[in-house]
Amino acid sequence: MSMKIRLYVYTGTGNSLWVARQLAEALKGADLEFMPYPKKAFRVQADAVGIIFPVHIWGLPMRVIQFVNHLKVKPGTYFFAVAVNAGQPAATLLQLQRLMASRTLALSLGYSIGLPSNYIPWGGPGPIGAQQKLFQSARKKVKAIVGSVLRGERKRVERGPLWQNIFFSLLYRMSFRQVRNMDKKFRADEKCNSCGICSQVCPAANIEMTDGKPAWLHRCEQCFACLQWCPQEAIQYGEKTVQYQRYHHPEVILKDMLKQAKANKTQ
Numbered sequence: 001m002s003m004k005i006r007l008y009v010y011t012g013t014g015n016s017l018w019v020a021r022q023l024a025e026a027l028k029g030a031d032l033e034f035m036p037y038p039k040k041a042f043r044v045q046a047d048a049v050g051i052i053f054p055v056h057i058w059g060l061p062m063r064v065i066q067f068v069n070h071l072k073v074k075p076g077t078y079f080f081a082v083a084v085n086a087g088q089p090a091a092t093l094l095q096l097q098r099l100m101a102s103r104t105l106a107l108s109l110g111y112s113i114g115l116p117s118n119y120i121p122w123g124g125p126g127p128i129g130a131q132q133k134l135f136q137s138a139r140k141k142v143k144a145i146v147g148s149v150l151r152g153e154r155k156r157v158e159r160g161p162l163w164q165n166i167f168f169s170l171l172y173r174m175s176f177r178q179v180r181n182m183d184k185k186f187r188a189d190e191k192c193n194s195c196g197i198c199s200q201v202c203p204a205a206n207i208e209m210t211d212g213k214p215a216w217l218h219r220c221e222q223c224f225a226c227l228q229w230c231p232q233e234a235i236q237y238g239e240k241t242v243q244y245q246r247y248h249h250p251e252v253i254l255k256d257m258l259k260q261a262k263a264n265k266t267q
Helices: 015-026 063-067 092-102 128-150 161-176 178-183 198-203 224-231 254-265
Strands: 003-007 031-034 048-056 078-085 107-114 186-188 208-211 213-216 235-237
Touching: 003 015, 015 031, 015 048, 015 078, 015 128, 031 107, 048 063, 048 254, 063 092, 078 092, 078 128, 092 107, 128 224, 178 186, 198 208, 198 224, 198 254, 224 235, 224 254
Parallel strands: 003 031, 003 048, 048 078, 078 107
Antiparallel strands: 186 235, 208 213
16 A cells, blocks of 8 residues: 655745645645645645754744644654755754653754745845756756655654754844844835735735735745745835845745635635
C-alpha cells in the first residue's frame, strides 16, 4: 500500500510554493495544500506530513506556529519540514522540532533551502545568474529530501553555527511580538493606481482599500507579498525600498497567490 503524503505550504513571494511544488512532483501522488491559520483543531489524515515555509527574522512565522499548535494527526505520523531562506536557517528548524515535541509530534527531517532574498528592506534578490545557481542547488536538494522521506529516515535537523543560533534566536524573540505592527512602515506612493492587488494577495487579510489606497490593519506576517506583487511597484517599506529590485519566484504567478489568499479566507 502506498504512503499518503500531504504537504502544507506558506508563501509570500513564491519561493516556498516553488519548493513545495518540486517536492509534490517528486513525491508522486502527494497532496499539496496552502497552510491554514486555524483557530481550532485542524485534522490531517496522512501517513506523512511535510511543512514548507519561509524563515521570518531567523525563526518560525506565526502562521507555522498556529498551524502546528492546532494540528491533529493519527499516532505515528511521519513529519518533515523545509525552511526556505535567503542565507541560513539559524535555529528555525530546532524551534520547530521543539514546538512539535511539546505537542508529542516528532519532526523526523528538517532541511534548509536557500533561494533569492525577498526581504527587500535589506536589498534586492541579487543578479539573475546568482539566482539561477540557487534554483539549481535547490532542485538537487529537493531530490535528496525526497529520497530521505521515501526511505523514512530520521536525521538531525539542519541549523546554523552555534553562535548564529544563539544570536539570531535572541533577535527573533525580541522581534516576534512586534511583527504584527511592523506594517506601520508600509506605504503606497504616487504610482499607486488603486488596483487592489496588494489587498487581494495578502495571506493575512491585513490590507483594506480605503479611498482607493491600501491601509494596513496591524496583523502583518512580514511576508512582503503586498510589496513584491504590486504591478506598479508603488508599495514601499520605509524609505530605501524604492531603489531595490522587486522579486517573486519566476515560476510562480499572481493567480497562485490569489489562490492562497482565497484558501485562507475559507478556513
